[in-house]
Amino acid sequence: MPSQRTHPLIDAERQKIARRYRNNNLRLSIGSLIVSAVLLAVILLLDLSKGFVGLLSGTIGTRPLLIAVYFSALYFVFSFLTLPFGYAEGYVIEHKYGFSTQNRRAWFMDWLKSFLVTYVIGLLVFEVIYLLIPLAPTLWWLWLSAIMIGFSVILTNVFPVVILPLFYRSSPIQNDEVNKEITQLSSRAGVDVQGVYSIDLSSKTTKANAAVVGLGNTKRILIGDTLLSKYELNEVLSAVAHEIVHYSEHHMWWLILWQSLTTLLMFYIFYRIQPVVYAWFGFVSAADVAAFPVFAIIFFAISYVFRPVGAGLSRYYERRADSGALELTGDTLAFVHLIAKFCNEQLSIAFPNRFIEWYKYSHPSPGKRIEFAERWRKK
Numbered sequence: 001m002p003s004q005r006t007h008p009l010i011d012a013e014r015q016k017i018a019r020r021y022r023n024n025n026l027r028l029s030i031g032s033l034i035v036s037a038v039l040l041a042v043i044l045l046l047d048l049s050k051g052f053v054g055l056l057s058g059t060i061g062t063r064p065l066l067i068a069v070y071f072s073a074l075y076f077v078f079s080f081l082t083l084p085f086g087y088a089e090g091y092v093i094e095h096k097y098g099f100s101t102q103n104r105r106a107w108f109m110d111w112l113k114s115f116l117v118t119y120v121i122g123l124l125v126f127e128v129i130y131l132l133i134p135l136a137p138t139l140w141w142l143w144l145s146a147i148m149i150g151f152s153v154i155l156t157n158v159f160p161v162v163i164l165p166l167f168y169r170s171s172p173i174q175n176d177e178v179n180k181e182i183t184q185l186s187s188r189a190g191v192d193v194q195g196v197y198s199i200d201l202s203s204k205t206t207k208a209n210a211a212v213v214g215l216g217n218t219k220r221i222l223i224g225d226t227l228l229s230k231y232e233l234n235e236v237l238s239a240v241a242h243e244i245v246h247y248s249e250h251h252m253w254w255l256i257l258w259q260s261l262t263t264l265l266m267f268y269i270f271y272r273i274q275p276v277v278y279a280w281f282g283f284v285s286a287a288d289v290a291a292f293p294v295f296a297i298i299f300f301a302i303s304y305v306f307r308p309v310g311a312g313l314s315r316y317y318e319r320r321a322d323s324g325a326l327e328l329t330g331d332t333l334a335f336v337h338l339i340a341k342f343c344n345e346q347l348s349i350a351f352p353n354r355f356i357e358w359y360k361y362s363h364p365s366p367g368k369r370i371e372f373a374e375r376w377r378k379k
Contacts, residue, residue: 005351007370009340017097018347024093032085036078040293044281053290064127070289071126075119086111097347099205110204113166125151129295133287140286141271145264153215153256160214160222168204170197170222178228178236185241185328191248195220196240202226207346210239212246221247231341234334238325245324251317258313266302274298307360314362322369323376332377339369 006012043049053070060066091107094100102110128147133140164170173179173196186193201209201224208227214220221243227236246252274286277298283291326335343350343366350367357365364372 005367007340007350007367009336009344009370010350010367011344014344014347015350018343018349021093021097021347022349024096025089028085028089028093032082035081035085039078039081040297044293049290049293053288064131067127067130067289068123070292071123072119074292075122079115083111094205099207099346101202101206102204106204110167117163117166121155126292130287130289130292133285137285137287141267142264145260145267148263148267149256149260152259156213156252156256157215157218160218160220164199164213168199168201170199172196173198173223173228175228178233181233181237182240182244185237185244188328189241189244189248189324191244193221193244193247197222198225198228199223200225202229208342210243212243212252215252219247219252230345231338232334234329234331235338235341238329238331238335238338241325241328242321244328245321246317249317249320249324251321255313255317259310262306262309266299266306269302270298308358311360311362312358315364318363319372322364322372326373326376332373335373336370339366339373342366 006015052073053066056066056069060069087107090111091100091102091104100107125148129144132144132147136143173182179196182193182196197220199222201207206226208224208230210221210223210227212219212221221240223236223240227239231239271286274295278284278286278291278294281291281294283294285291286295322335326332329335342348348366350365350370352361352365357368363369
């Protein structure tokens with residue numbers, strides 16, 4: 001049942017379209033999930049995984065190579081079976097609602113780059129899992145958690161300089177007025193922002209955004225060129241102030257800390273329950289590569305249970321950044337108009353179902369952010 005709450009700046013007709021947009025994407029996500037689940041079930045019930053590993057064991061002499069070949073085969077099958085859903089969601093739906101600025105060739109090139117980047121990262125993780133478990137049968141969950149945490153920190157650090165340039169071009173902002181205002185905001189926040197860059201979101205979408213990315217020497221604020229071109233300066237500064245607060249309060253590090261603790265707990269729970277679940281499917285050890293479909297089922301089930309934890313933590317820091325941005329700019333009206341524009345133009349649902357927001361939203365809903373700003377103004 002759609003929420004009856006509204007706000008004068010929220011376009012009611014656009015909200016109807018937003019719900020259709022959300023439902024279209026939701027159906028595709030569910031379809032992709034069903035295909036993946038059915039494939040895992042077929043692989044397990046027909047003993048295809050055991051048979052494939054048995055075949056590889058007879059022809060491949062080293063465990064690292066066997067692990068790589070197994071992962072590659074599974075990754076390619078899953079990727080190409082779910083490609084139609086990704087194409088429909090990322091290209092067809094985005095064009096239908098007037099967001100995508102890419103042609104088919106550009107979209108497929110991005111898909112291919114994402115496919116290859118994910119393959120390399122996934123292969124490294126897969127190798128670590130199945131080489132580590134036999135080496136530490138009782139403490140692999142602890143060592144694996146530590147390695148995954150370290151890997152997450154490294155990936156976050158290199159993302160702006162290695163991965164992001166594969167998909168977007170970025171450059172220091174050339175607008176003197178914008179630079180002057182950002183410098184003043186940074187000074188008021190007591191931070192020295194080393195890099196504020198414009199990123200060419202317009203090469204792929206009409207949507208606007210800003211973000212803090214990287215860690216340490218790669219940490220920077222990114223502002224979409226769509227935000228700079230379509231929004232008023234005071235609205236842009238509200239968005240930048242939000243990111244400056246993330247920057248100054250080290251929210252990225254805090255989120256990594258909480259995610260690290262969550263990862264440790266998830267792997268420990270996995271370790272405790274895996275003997276029973278593996279036995280249901282006829283496997284003896286988590287070190288058995290053929291049992292990976294069981295590993296995937298358990299881990300994704302635990303991830304879905306823990307999802308509200310990560311979402312809640314993210315919303316907490318987003319709320320802090322909203323509050324800090326209002327303190328920095330003192331411009332409630334600009335902030336409210338920014339969020340309302342985001343909501344109307346990008347077809348966000350202003351007041352979603354409370355359970356859905358609690359379970360999965362990384363940011364407070366647009367309606368709640370507007371209401372928060374208006375309450376802040378009255379203090």
